[in-house]
Amino acid sequence: MVGVSSSTIGVSEADHYQLDYDYYKHSCPNLEAIVKEQVSTILFIDPSSPAAFLRLLFHDCQVQGCDASILLDYEGSEIVSTKNFGIRKQEKIQQIKTALEAECPGQVSCADIIALVARESVAFSGGPEIQIPLGRKDSRTSNHQQADIHLPSSGISVDEFLHIFMSKGMNLQESVAILGAHTLGVGHCRNIVDRLYDPHPDSQIINHSFELLLRLECPTRTPLTNLTVVPNDMTPFIFDNRYYRDVTAGNGLFGIDSGIYRDPRTASVVNQFALDQNHFFQVFSSAFVRLSSTNVICDAEGEVRSICNRVNE
Numbered sequence: 001m002v003g004v005s006s007s008t009i010g011v012s013e014a015d016h017y018q019l020d021y022d023y024y025k026h027s028c029p030n031l032e033a034i035v036k037e038q039v040s041t042i043l044f045i046d047p048s049s050p051a052a053f054l055r056l057l058f059h060d061c062q063v064q065g066c067d068a069s070i071l072l073d074y075e076g077s078e079i080v081s082t083k084n085f086g087i088r089k090q091e092k093i094q095q096i097k098t099a100l101e102a103e104c105p106g107q108v109s110c111a112d113i114i115a116l117v118a119r120e121s122v123a124f125s126g127g128p129e130i131q132i133p134l135g136r137k138d139s140r141t142s143n144h145q146q147a148d149i150h151l152p153s154s155g156i157s158v159d160e161f162l163h164i165f166m167s168k169g170m171n172l173q174e175s176v177a178i179l180g181a182h183t184l185g186v187g188h189c190r191n192i193v194d195r196l197y198d199p200h201p202d203s204q205i206i207n208h209s210f211e212l213l214l215r216l217e218c219p220t221r222t223p224l225t226n227l228t229v230v231p232n233d234m235t236p237f238i239f240d241n242r243y244y245r246d247v248t249a250g251n252g253l254f255g256i257d258s259g260i261y262r263d264p265r266t267a268s269v270v271n272q273f274a275l276d277q278n279h280f281f282q283v284f285s286s287a288f289v290r291l292s293s294t295n296v297i298c299d300a301e302g303e304v305r306s307i308c309n310r311v312n313e
Ligand code: HEM
Pocket: 050, 051, 052, 054, 055, 058, 085, 086, 087, 088, 152, 153, 154, 155, 156, 161, 164, 178, 179, 181, 182, 184, 185, 186, 187, 188, 189, 191, 232, 254, 256, 291
């Protein structure tokens, strides 16, 4: 089991609200086993879902913090932002919520379910088993403009990328490790065509044969690019360090994936992770705990929603 050593993790220095590794010990003792069972059934039916769950956690935590704001579904809520294009499987969080309501009604927040499902997704795909503290509350708000502002686009610079993760308390190594989530899943051609047909000098694809392959997969700039997908690394169902090996070979899919090997600050970390998968798993684990503890809200500001896509009456 990889995790952080203390039993609680401080979330924000401004308030003293803390997450706790034993948060549901009395109120929902079987929580982790129920989530594990539910997730394994979902993954068995659709092996592409771990990627979806991991990205869902990032997109939740990146906007207002890890508060399930991404699940609220009404006019003008986050999910309608174009930056959330490709987000999927939200309804599965509700399916797990329903199972938990039967066992421990009104206890487990949708935000905690998102975090637990993401960490199960990593473990089920062959990645590290990560212990995470719990006790997140669900927000009562969600606003698409916040998503437009805070979610990164595929062409983000390395400086902007580092700023996002260092402001969550990650160091350089952890920032590079969390992007290793791109070891799972796919990207749509619409996020790659700029690099193929109108590249900024900094975002050109480094390996020529990889570029030719992508041109075959993503031939034009038509609306079809919203439908066609390419894998994020050569083993998109396996959580491994292949992503870093691909990046060092010049096969980074998005601008930022190549960017971290162009910038000498991050390139040395990429090399380390490409050579040593255990080291990547260790650093990814601590980065995951930090990501999933971003701006957590406390009882006074949040609630435990009864239904994940609606605030309580
Ligand atoms: C600055 C940082 C990041 C950028 C610019 C970025 C960008 C992207 C883009 C453009 C896609 C493709 C979406 C699509 O076309 O459907 C994607 C997919 C993905 N991202 Fe990221 N990402 C970043 C950080 C992260 C982080 C921190 C995580 C998780 C911890 C993550 C997990 C994923 C996963 C798992 C997918 C595949 C999703 C699927 O198969 O449905 N990304 N990312």
